[in-house]
Amino acid sequence: MLEIKCPYCGKRSQNEFSYGGDASVKRPDLEKEISDQDWDNFVYFRNNPRGKHSELWQHISGCRQWFKVSRDTVSHEIFKTAKLNEEL
Amino acid sequence: MTQSYRLENIGYINRDRKISFRFNGRKYFGYKGDTLASALLANGVHLVGRSFKYHRPRGFLGAGVDEPNAKVQLYKENNTEPNANATEVELVEGLIAKSQNCWPSVSFDFGAINNLLGKLFPAGFYYKTFMWPKSFWYKIYEPIIRKAAGLGIAPLKPDPDRYEHKYEYCDILVVGSGPSGLSSALSAAKNGARVILAEDKPRFGGSLLTDEVTIGNKKGKEWADEIISQLKSMPNVIVKKRSQVFGYYDHNMMVMCERTKDHIENPNEFTPRQKLWYIRAKEVIVSTGSIERPITFGNNDRPGILLASAAKEYMKVYGVLVGRKPIIFTNNDSAYDTAIEFKKNGINPLVLDTRLDSGSSVVAEAKSLNINIKFSYGIANAKGYLKVKSATIGKLNSDRSSFEKLENITCDCICVSGNWTPTVHLTSQSGNKLKFNDAIDAFTPNESRQSETTVGSANGSFTLKKSLEEGFTKGFELSKKITSKNEKSVSPHSNERSYDQHDKIWCMPLPKNKHYKRFLDFQNDVAVSDIELAVREGYRSIEHVKRYTTLGMATDQGKTSNLNGMQLVSNIENKVIPEVGHTTFRPPYTPITIGAIVGREVGKHYRATRKSPMHEWHEKNKAVFVDAGLWLRPRYYKKGEETLFEASKREAKNVRKNVGVCDVTSLGKIDIKGTDSAEFLNRVYTNAWMKLPIGKARYGVMLREDGIVFDDGTTTRIAENHYHMTTTTAQAANVLSHLEYYLQVVWPELDVNVLSTTEQWAGAALAGPNSRKLLSKLFPNIDVSNENFPFMGYKESELFGVPARIFRISFSGELAYEINVESNYGVSMWKKIIELGKEVNIEPYGTEALSTLRIEMGHVAGSEIDNRTIASDLSLEGMLSKKKDFIGKRSLSREAFTNPNREKIVGVVPVDKKTMIPEGSHLVKDSNASLPNPKLGHISASCWSVEHNNPFSLAILKDGKNKIGEKLYALSPLKNKSIPVEIISSHYVDPKGERARS
Known part of the structure; x- marks a missing residue:
């Protein structure tokens, strides 16, 4: 079980959190024309890196805040966690 | 029975406390402090079980977790436990144990015929033999194999014991209380670290319990006792025995499993049997010691052949002789400790050493005690069926590929030592990529990946001096990192015997024309010939050899066999072991009970139960409940002998005719506030929200x-910038996370706050033509006319002094209202509704009637919003x-979603108007078409329409909008039904929705 440092609450066990996917994905703006390909890339396609990955987690059984985590997908090492408006 | 193999004045057992127990129906005696194994050996019993495949008689090999043979079935009042390790089961009064995998008895086992047929059971036997005919597998081969193989008998009754979970945090967890573990724990604790010291056995001390050493002028065991009592007195230390990390x-x-009950004579009713500890440690010191390797020779699995270290442990810890005429067979010096111990206890052992000689002090000591030592000797074969009787021994030739001359020597036990394997399981699990250490011919820790440090013999440091030094140094260094303190403890002076280099030989040659089985893996019956066959058949990767032969795959996970197997592969392949590699060490290190893993999460404690404030009222009024997520909701209210079907029909009818009340507390409720709330709703819902007036509700789809x-x-919309959202019961939590x-992530610029208020409000839905009349009685101060309080209207008022929210919304399709009051007032609201509703014939209704009402109205719910449908599919x-x-929105213009032949929700009635259509049935054109019969759609929900008095179902049907009026078949192979059906509109009742608006 991972130990994740919530930027608001501190270190807690993984079972307090839920995983929320790739943090680098940006939702296309509303009302903006977008090609099928770009939309599909946003909805369906994700990188699956071996190694460092920046991702979103939510402290679901805690402060309910979403935040960013930089994690190694092989070793599970967590390099850093950050609030959404901070740099990872 | 007398304990004829029990020694006097040696061991740590309590001889004042005699204990009786039964094994295979016979009564024996042992002492408190014995294991089942040591007590049986004290009574001269070596034969404990039959092997897995060949049903060969087997005895004890080890004295602890490494034991591959002595798996027994334990019997307790009313229950049984299979696969208990006799070397770990602590003796308690009245213990009953039996051998496993034998019939009719362990000394005469019918299955042993497999041994004679051994040639028919080579590696990969199952893969090769039972391939054809294919149809035989399920009905004939598998049941027979399952019956013949296997270990103990699984208990059929529920586990009567309690198990608990515990969470703990510490600075340093020390695993193992041998010399390196004790010194690590002591130096870390003295330097201020919060330490947990865990010992798997019932006694602390590890090798100090059996080794002839002194530390700081004390005997090893005395020193260990003193350190333990010192640690116990420190407030920053937790010391645990019987605790396996x-x-x-x-x-x-x-994760650590602590055994808390089985060793206690009269446990309290609530004493948990085991405790599972989840320990988050800043640093972990692995001081798990090492396990002795056997040497392989002909019929080396006979009862009475065991590890030299085990023989020593039985003598020194339990005061038990494993035999009176021992042969000690070794490739190294450590077995001489055992020989000397035998000698001290008046027994004359014969030592066979594969080496030419040894210059160590321990061998010199053995020589000075006149112990008979034969160098360059090996064992070719062991004889004796139920117990070893003699050994065929001989001098090894110079290249050790054969024996020079063989002779037969009588013996009653053979103690084997093939040097030591560091217990690196935890180290490897932490991600440490092990390296092969040529000096000790075993894998030892390499670079740590996590905060793990391995010390002592687990680290390949086999001398006491080095173990202590490593322990004290690492304990200090690691604690300093955490506490920043500088109180250094020094390793005390120690004395031990000196040991020379071991001999690199682990497998004895076979004498000419002899085909003795030489076992590597005792528990899975894997012999040298199986490995040779696997390599001959082309298996190269050690992982493949393992799976093909099942080497190391039994419950002991090859603790004594893996390295010998790898050594053999490397010899055959002429490779060095590092090239062969090692198989993966996976948790758990020892078998863990399912009970410990589950803990207290059993029965109703499996998950939380959520109840509405009106729950007790429902109970008193004969509600039958149904699980709705975590919630318990009334499914129907039973009157007399009614069935579910009858009751739900009655309740639904009464809603259509009079008025019903339903507990809707479990619906998700989310409070939304902020100046951008309307804009936000406009983005998350598919319809328009910018112009919703205050005091109005709107239906929305996300x-x-x-x-x-x-x-x-x-x-x-409750106020200018205040909205009240409802969600389905099932999706409440997901919708909140979604919002x-x-x-937070996508539109942080919006000024909106969301908060779950599901539990703050109790909800009651009034539905039926009489609901307005009832509402006017409940709220005499408000005008409830259709003009003043129209469909989708919202009002706030007081229900007999309690603030209430009233929504005119309808799920049943009838004229309906939903009343919310603060949860604490839920019961009083409910009682008032029932009381005042009497004269308009109110009846409470449950989820079953609720479903009926929404199905016949064609309202979609979870069975249609099934994560596969888009809005147009649901009309x-x-x-x-x-x-x-x-x-x-952008996804809706993608190809698949704009296909005009997409699925559509439709209504379905059976042609005979009688047969209920099972939910999940497939709709097909031709009920007799050959398989796979093309599926056109499926039945999502079924009910008995109370309005039409016949069955009615909803279905998701391909090109459904063009299939109205068609005749299809609903097939349910599960219920063995094929029902002719007609496709109709999904709105079976009040298609224009007039009732809700009336």
Whole structure:
């Protein structure tokens, strides 16, 4: 079980959190024309890196805040966690 | 029975406390402090079980967790436990144990015929033999194999014991209380670290319990006792015995199983049997010691052949002789400790050493005691069926590929030592890529990946001096990192025997023309010939050899066999072991009971139960409950001998005719506040929200970004910047997370706050033509006329002094209202509704009637919003705004979603108007078509329409909008039904929706 440092609450066990996917994905703006390909890339396609990955987690059984985590997908090492408006 | 193999004045057992127990029906005696194994050996019993495949007689090999043979079935009042390790089971009064895998008895086992047929059971036997005919597998081969193989008998009754979980944090967890563990724990604790010291056995001390050493002028055991009492007195230390740390998980999460009950004579009713500890440690010191390797020779699995270290442990810890005429067979010096111990206890052992000689002090000591030592000797074969009787021994030739001359020597036990294997399981689990250490011919720790440090013999440091030094140094260094203190403890002076280099030989040659089985893996009956065959058949990777032969795959996980197997592969292949590699060490290190893993999460404690404030009222009024997520909701209220079907029909009819009340507390409720609330709703819902007036509710549909319908519900504008959203019971938590995601991650600029208020409000839905009349009685101060309080209207008022929210919304399709009061007032609201509703014939209704009502109205719910359907499939395309963008909109223009032949929700009635259509049935054109019969759609929900008095179902049907009026078949192979059906509109009752608006 991972130990994740919530930027608001501190270190807690993984079972307090839920995983929320790739943090680098940006939702296309509303009302903006977008090609099928770009939309599909946003909805369906994700990188699956071996190694460092920046991702979103939510402290679901805690402060309910979403935040960013930089994690190694092989070793599970967590390099850093950050609030959404901070740099990872 | 007398304990004829019990020694006097030696061991740590309590001879004042005699204990009786039964094994295979016979009564024996032992002492408190014995294991089942040591007590049986004290009575001269070596034969404990039959092997897995060949049903060969087997005895004890080890004295602890490494034991591969002595798996027994334990019997307790009313229950049984299989596969208990006799070397770990502590003796308690009245213990009953039996051998496993034998019939009719362990000394005469019918299955042993497999041994004579051994040639028919080579490696990969099952893969090769039972391939054809294919149809035989399920009915004939598998049941027979299952019956013949296997270990103990699984208990059939529920586990009567309690198991608990505990979470703990510490600075340093020390695993193992041998010399390196004790010194690590002591130096870390003295330097201020919070330490947990865990010992798997019932006694602390590890090798200090059996080794002839002194530390700081004390005997090893005395020193260990003193350190333990010192540690116990420190407030920053937790010391635990009978506690197996069996897994090293991510971020230094260690899991430990503590045995808390089975060794106690009269346990309290509530004493948990085992406690599972989840320990998050900043640093972990692995001081797990090492396990002795056997040497392989002909019929080396006979009862009475055991590890030299085990023989020593039985003598020194339990005061038990494993035999009176021992042969000690070794390739190293450590077995001489055992020889000397035998000698001290008046027994004359014969030592066979594969080496030419040894210059160590321990061998010199053995020589000075006149112990008979034969160098360059090996054992070719052991004889004796139920117990070893003699050994065929001989001098090895110079290249050790054969024996020079063989002779037969009588013996009653053979103690084997093939040097030591560091117990690196936890180290490896932590991610440490082990390296092969040529000096000791075993894998030892390499670079740590997590905060793990391995010390002592687990680290390949086999001398006491080095173990102590490593322990004291690492304990200090690691604690300093954490506490920043500088109180250094020094390693005390120690004395031990000196040991020379071992001999690199682990497998004895076979004498000419002899084909003795030489066993590597005792528990899985894997012999040298099996490995040779696997390599001959082309298996190269050690992982493949393992799986093909099942080497190391038994419950002991090859603790004594893996390295010998790898050594053999490397010899055959002429490779060095590092090239062969090692198989993966996976948790758990030892078998863990399912009970310990589950803990207290059993029965109703499996998960939380959520109840509405009106729950007790429902109970008193004969509600039968149903699980709705975590919630318990009334399914129906039973009157007399009614069935579910009868009751739900009665309740639904009464809603259509009079008025009913339903507990809707479990619906998700989300409070939304902020100046951008309308804009936010406009983005998350598919329809328009910018112009919803205060005091009005609106139905809304949410999509996921991929266009699939996510949830639906109503949202009411309570005030200028204040909305009240409802969600389905099932999706309440997911919708909240969804909203939070968009507010925090995607559109942080929006001024909106969301908060779950599900539990703050108790909800009651009034539905039926009489509901307005009832409402006017409940709220005499408000005008409830259709003009003043129209459909989708919202009002706030007081219900007999209690603030209440009233929504005119309808799920049943009838004229309906929903009343919310603060949860604490839920019961009083409910009672008032029932009381005042009497004269308009109110009846409470449950979820079953609720379903009936919504199905015949054609309202969609979870069975249609099933994460596969889009809005138009559900005839909700009118909800999709063309004027604005919203979550998931862009996906709706993708090819698959614009296909005109897509699925559509339809109504389905059986042609005979009698047969209920099972939910999940497939709709097909031809009921007799050959398989696979093309599926056109499926039945999503079924009910007995109370309005039409015949069955009615909803279905999701391909090109459904063009299939109205067609005749199809509903097939349910599960219920063995084929029902002719007609496709009709999904709105079976009040298609224009007039009732709700009346």
